[in-house]
Each structure stands twice: as structure tokens, then as C-alpha cells.
Amino acid sequence: MVQITRPVRRYVPAAGAVVALAAVALAGCGGSGAGSGGSTSTGRSATSSTTASTPTAPRPGSLSVSPAAPTTSSEITFSFTAPVASGVHGRHEIDYSLSVLGPARPGCVGAHESGSPQVARGAQARITLGPAELQQPWCAGRYSARLLELSSAHCTGSTPCPQYVRVVGVVGTARFTVRRG
Numbered sequence: 484m485v486q487i488t489r490p491v492r493r494y495v496p497a498a499g500a501v502v503a504l505a506a507v508a509l510a511g512c513g514g515s516g517a518g519s520g521g522s523t524s525t526g527r528s529a530t531s532s533t534t535a536s537t538p539t540a541p542r543p544g545s546l547s548v549s550p551a552a553p554t555t556s557s558e559i560t561f562s563f564t565a566p567v568a569s570g571v572h573g574r575h576e577i578d579y580s581l582s583v584l585g586p587a588r589p590g591c592v593g594a595h596e597s598g599s600p601q602v603a604r605g606a607q608a609r610i611t612l613g614p615a616e617l618q619q620p621w622c623a624g625r626y627s628a629r630l631l632e633l634s635s636a637h638c639t640g641s642t643p644c645p646q647y648v649r650v651v652g653v654v655g656t657a658r659f660t661v662r663r664g
Contacts, residue, residue, distance in 0.1 A: 546630045546655030554664030555591065555620040558613030563630050563655055568604040576637040579654065581610050585626035585661065593622040599630075621661045630654040 547562045561581055569577050579599035587593040595617060602608040614620045632651040638644035 546628060546657045548628065548657045548659045553621070553659065553661050555623055555661055556614055556664060557621065557661070558611055558615075559621070559659075559661075560609050560611045561628060561630070561657070562607060562609050563599075564607050565602040565604055566654060567632065569599065569602050571637050574637055575634045577651070578633045578635070579608070580631045580633055581628060582631070583612070583626055583628045586622045586624035588622050590619065591622035592617040592619045593624070593626075623661050623663045625660050626658065628657045628659070630656075 545563065549560050549562070550557060553559050561583075563579070565579070567577055569579060579602070581597045581599065583595045583597075585593040595612060597610055597612060599608050599610055630653070632654050634649045634651050636645045636647060
């Protein structure tokens with residue numbers, strides 16, 4: 484009897500792959516300073532604190548959303564504790580990518596991808612998104628958010644550099660509902 488097995492594949496949204504590929508394009512492989520460890524998205528508000536543990540810090544492996552009951556005009560803050568420092572780690576560069584997916588309607592935002600600020604291992608990072616950053620209000624409805632840890636090549640010098648982005652894992656997920664308002 485012959486048994487055929489198929490490899491297990493993890494779901495990565497197409498938009499996430501675009502952000503991941505954009506990260507490689509923005510980072511470049513020939514740089515060794517500014518620009519090689521940048522974010523994957525522009526026009527977003529993101530802040531990072533250096534406090535490793537605070538009473539409101541989400542536990543490692545989780546993604547928290549505030550406010551608890553956002554409206555279409557709210558600034559929503561996504562918080563996580565970094566399992567690994569972002570930036571250069573030898574021949575690899577670690578980044579975090581937030582994917583938010585909700586209802587799609589004209590005149591409002593139902594899906595968005597955003598990079599994370601630089602963050603130290605164990606530190607809390609925040610990504611804040613609202614109508615000012617999104618250029619439109621949120622769409623009312625149910626959303627899911629997922630934060631991915633990504634790894635790409637970090638090269639210096641004139642040697643050829645591999646162009647790849649690997650999903651290391653899912654740092655955390657969250658679900659929330661945006662109400663009209």
C-alpha cells in the first residue's frame with residue numbers, strides 16, 4: 484500500500500505576502516545602516532516602549548486591542564510583547580507585521596497591513612491605526628487581527644543576496660467589533 488502525504492501549509496493572506504515582499508524591497512540587502520531595518524508600511528502611527536513588564540502589557544504570544552468597544556472613528560491600538568528583538572540578527576532580519584481584516588465596503592477601511600516599530604525582546608510594542616492613518620474611517624463590523632514574526636536576509640557587501648521572507652510564526656491574534664459612531 485502506498486501512502487501519499489502532503490506538506491502542511493500555513494495560511495498567509497495575500498496582503499501579508501505583499502507586505503512581506505515590500506519589507507525585503509524596502510530593507511535592501513546591500514545596506515548596513517539606516518534603511519536596512521525599516522518598517523514595512525508608511526503613514527502609520529506606531530510607538531514602542533522599552534518597559535519589559537507592565538501591569539497592562541499583554542502576555543507573550545498575545546495581541547491586545549484597545550479600546551474594548553471601538554467605533555468607526557476610533558484610533559485602535561494593537562499591543563504585543565515581542566518574543567524576539569526586531570532588527571538584525573546575524574544574517575537575518577526580524578520584523579513584525581500586523582494584518583487586520585474586516586468587512587469590505589466603499590468609503591471605509593476593512594483591511595489593512597502595517598509594520599511594527601523597532602522593539603526589544605520582551606518589550607511592549609504598540610501599533611495605532613485610526614482614520615487619520617488609514618485616510619478613511621473604519622468599516623463597522625467584526626474584525627480579526629494577526630501579528631506575524633517575519634525573517635528576511637540581511638546582507639552586507641557586494642555578494643549576491645537571497646530575496647526571501649519567511650513567516651517565523653504567529654505572535655498573536657485578536658478579534659474585535661467596530662460599531663458605528
